[in-house]
Amino acid sequence: xxxxxxxxxxxxxxxxxxxxxxxxxxxxxxxxxxxxxxxxxxxxxxxxxxxxxxxxxxxxxxxxxxxxxxxxxxxxxxxxxxxxxxxxxxxxxxxxxxxxxxxxxxxxxxxxxxxxxxxxxxxxxxxxxxxxxxxxxxxxxxxxxxxxxxxxxxxxxxxxxxxxxxxxxxxxxxxxxxxxxxxxxxxxxxxxxxxxxxxxxxxxxxxxxxxxxxxxxxxxxxxxxxxxxxxxxxxxxxxxxxxxxxxxxxxxxxxxxxxxxxxxx
Numbered sequence: 001x002x003x004x005x006x007x008x009x010x011x012x013x014x015x016x017x018x019x020x021x022x023x024x025x026x027x028x029x030x031x032x033x034x035x036x037x038x039x040x041x042x043x044x045x046x047x048x049x050x051x052x053x054x055x056x057x058x059x060x061x062x063x064x065x066x067x068x069x070x071x072x073x074x075x076x077x078x079x080x081x082x083x084x085x086x087x088x089x090x091x092x093x094x095x096x097x098x099x100x101x102x103x104x105x106x107x108x109x110x111x112x113x114x115x116x117x118x119x120x121x122x123x124x125x126x127x128x129x130x131x132x133x134x135x136x137x138x139x140x141x142x143x144x145x146x147x148x149x150x151x152x153x154x155x156x157x158x159x160x161x162x163x164x165x166x167x168x169x170x171x172x173x174x175x176x177x178x179x180x181x182x183x184x185x186x187x188x189x190x191x192x193x194x195x196x197x198x199x200x201x202x203x204x205x206x207x208x209x210x211x212x213x214x215x216x217x218x219x220x221x222x223x224x225x226x227x228x229x230x231x232x233x234x235x236x237x238x239x240x241x242x243x244x245x246x247x248x249x250x251x252x253x254x255x256x257x258x259x260x261x262x263x264x265x
Contacts, residue, residue, distance in 0.1 A: 053237040057186075057249070064170050064184045064232055065253045070138040071122045071156040072228045072255040076100030079127035079136070079151050089123060089153070093176065094213075099222040100124065100257075103192055103213035113231040114248050116191035118213065119159040120228070121177065127151045141172030141183055160190040160232075170232070188248060189233035195254075197224045229254045 076086050087098040094102035103120040126137030126146045137146030141156060155176035161168045169185035194216060195207035205226045216222055233250040 050238060057234060057237055060184050060186060061232070061234065061251050064187065065230065065251065067139075067141050067172070067183065068120075068158055068230055069253065069255045071124075071141065071158075072120075072230075073258045074124045074138055075122040075225075075228075075257050077124040077126075077136075077258070079125040086123075094121060095123065095155075096219055096222050099219075101194065101222065101225050101228070103194075105192070105212040105214040108214060113191040113250055113252075114189050114233045116189050116231075117160050117162065118190050118192040119157065119177075120192045120213075121155055121157045123153060123155050125151065125153050140174050142174050142181055144174070158190070160187050162188045164235075186235045186237075187232055188235055189231075189250070191231040191233075193229040193231075194221070194225045195227035195229065196221045197226065225257060227254055227256050 078086055085098075086100055089095070089098050089100075091097040091099075094104065096102075100123045101120070103118060106117045106119070107115070124137075126149060128148070128150055137149070137154075139145050140154070141158070146152075146154065154174060157173035157177045157180075159171050159173075159180065161171060161182075166185050167182050169182050170187040170190065171180040171182050173180045191212075193210040193212060195210050196216070197204065197206050197208055198221070199208045200206070207226050210229055211221070229252065231250055231252045233248050236245055236247055236249050238245045239247045
């Protein structure tokens with residue numbers, strides 16, 4: 001008798017997993033999404049940096065114009081106009097007799113505002129009210145509140161030293177130009193124009209022309225300055241060679257002189 005053995009064959013369950021092609025497609029999609037995320041993050045970061053640069057530039061522009069306007073507005077101010085006048089101010093340095101404003105224009109001649117390195121000086125008086133810790137006088141460009149100081153005559157100066165670095169830029173002096181302090185870096189040029197009345201000097205406060213300091217040719221010009229136009233040029237922090245942004249940005253402001261500077265009352 002022949003015995004036959006029967007062997008049963010059991011089917012193995014199919015093994016789960018990803019094929020090489022599926023893995024490559026998955027990795028490709030992940031890299032694509034990751035690249036997009038990195039690009040978005042870089043764009044957001046660059047936008048934040050750009051906005052920060054612009055805010056810093058606006059703050060510097062606002063501060064430079066404000067501190068200069070504060071000094072120019074009080075040019076020719078007399079603490080006791082009934083007892084004295086600005087005509088008693090002596091001729092010192094660039095100042096003619098009785099003048100509240102003086103300056104230098106550089107380089108000489110007609111030049112663009114973005115290349116001028118002018119200097120301006122302003123004279124005014126402060127007074128401390130009797131029995132009071134406060135008087136009249138602006139905050140000086142070095143941060144000193146002149147309204148809390150004893151009555152004195154100040155000569156404030158502004159100039160620009162172009163070039164990079166923290167010590168270059170817009171500088172101020174509170175002692176007539178003997179010492180200078182940088183108050184705003186990044187300033188490359190400063191152009192100053194004086195509004196004068198040559199048609200009827202001394203008759204009214206009208207301005208018929210704006211001239212640079214080298215064109216203040218006679219005492220009447222100095223004594224009829226009723227406004228000063230400031231043009232300050234800053235380095236553009238967003239400038240890149242070959243890019244769309246300009247290298248320099250110029251801002252302007254016309255400052256009225258509150259007290260008709262130099263006019264004898």
